[in-house]
Amino acid sequence: MGSTLAQYLDKGQVITFTGNLGSGKTTLIKGICQGLGIEEPVTSPTFTLVNEYQGRLPVYHFDFYRIEDSSELLDLGLEEYFYGQGVCLIEWPEQVQVWLPDDHWKIRLESRFIAGWENKRKLTLDIPHEIFEKIIA
């Protein structure tokens, strides 16, 4: 699904990924990066806050899980990324919510640590209807 979604991304698109630990946020982002033609391995930027890749478009992959103090965010210069020329893919966006563009897309993932859910994920896509129709076609 990630690589299909990637076909419809334009510069400046911001997507947030929410969901419990291990729900598959990074895995989905890897698929999007693959679809954007990024060949290098995509790893979670938990300690660096942002990883940058160059594919069909520049990609900025954020992970704000570890952020405790929002002054770290001010140092990053988030607006340059969020209103820039690349695609921003953001895990754990709660603390940057106020800075996000109004038209950002939201993907929620859910996994459960119970029998029967080992290989199952629930996804909720808050994306434009015309994009939704294309990716499920």
Ligand SMILES: Nc1ncnc2c1ncn2[C@@H]1O[C@H](COP(=O)(O)OP(=O)(O)OP(=O)(O)O)[C@@H](O)[C@H]1O
């Ligand atoms: N759609 C899926 N179906 C089955 N397993 C999946 C799926 N997506 C991810 N997984 C598995 O779940 C585990 C956690 O995935 P991942 O690291 O992508 O989660 P995450 O939401 O990014 O976690 P974190 O909150 O730690 O950042 C991995 O072992 C991955 O292979």
Ligand SMILES: [Mg+2]
């Ligand atoms: Mg992750």
